[in-house]
Amino acid sequence: MAGQSSAADIRSHEGRFEVNQAAVLTNTVPGLLKTKFDHDGYLSLDNITTAEELAHIGSLLDPLFARFDSLGELAIELSGAHRSGTPLRSPEINQPTALEPRLKDTPVFARCRAIARELLGAPAGFLFDHAIYKLPQSNAPTHWHQDEAYAHTPIPLRSIHFWIPLQAATIENGCMLYIPGSHRRGFIPHTEVSKRYAASSNRTLGSTLALADVDETDARPCPVTAGGVAIHHPLTFHCAGANRTNEYRRAWILHFGAFGKWRYRLHPTCIADRVKRVLLRLVP
Numbered sequence: 001m002a003g004q005s006s007a008a009d010i011r012s013h014e015g016r017f018e019v020n021q022a023a024v025l026t027n028t029v030p031g032l033l034k035t036k037f038d039h040d041g042y043l044s045l046d047n048i049t050t051a052e053e054l055a056h057i058g059s060l061l062d063p064l065f066a067r068f069d070s071l072g073e074l075a076i077e078l079s080g081a082h083r084s085g086t087p088l089r090s091p092e093i094n095q096p097t098a099l100e101p102r103l104k105d106t107p108v109f110a111r112c113r114a115i116a117r118e119l120l121g122a123p124a125g126f127l128f129d130h131a132i133y134k135l136p137q138s139n140a141p142t143h144w145h146q147d148e149a150y151a152h153t154p155i156p157l158r159s160i161h162f163w164i165p166l167q168a169a170t171i172e173n174g175c176m177l178y179i180p181g182s183h184r185r186g187f188i189p190h191t192e193v194s195k196r197y198a199a200s201s202n203r204t205l206g207s208t209l210a211l212a213d214v215d216e217t218d219a220r221p222c223p224v225t226a227g228g229v230a231i232h233h234p235l236t237f238h239c240a241g242a243n244r245t246n247e248y249r250r251a252w253i254l255h256f257g258a259f260g261k262w263r264y265r266l267h268p269t270c271i272a273d274r275v276k277r278v279l280l281r282l283v284p
């Protein structure tokens, strides 16, 4: 941990924590940041990046969405089947950093990794990213889920997920909503809401999953100012609203995990799983 906590850096407000943003950005209160995150399973920060950098990120992501139909299995329409030339509502591109490596050179990428290190209490490495655009008036909310439901790993995720909107995220345009403390309930089985399809084909690519019967009484909308970020634990119940505005709602999402991909390469359970898969392929 880089510094000592002070009473001035964090204040309790109606039982919830507020963290002094300047202190976070100067890296002086990682302990308090972690306390809040561990308690709620999410937090939001202002000023993690600048308007200029958001414009730069948009200039790298927008061309990918412009050629959405050429991206094959990396491009998915979350609201259902999509054929080339038909309108998109909630397009998602997986691994945009693989398609546009300059995204990894952005200061906000390094800053998220540094925050992940503090929250995990371990060296953090990049695992995955995706970007989700919601078109104006697209009526395509993201269902309640835990990110762990989408992990295809033999061991649970130990990661921190950063949701970076490229404009202010509001209730009207589809900001994230969280259930505070829900990450402490463990993993809950999900149900299939719809199939997912690769861009411009009807080839299925898994399913969109959702938590059934979420009690929304405790749900907290998490609006984020332009330049801010919403951060969550892989078990935190979350969803995002539909975009009911006349502008795009764009978000870039980064996952950093403890020990990065090395955790999966070296963990005995993962090694055993890989050996089992190889053996199963060999057996006729």
Ligand SMILES: O=C(O)CCC(=O)C(=O)O
Binding pocket: 132, 142, 147, 163, 174, 238, 239, 240, 251, 253
């Ligand atoms: O951007 C969205 O609509 C949802 C994002 C989300 O649920 C996630 O990144 O886990």
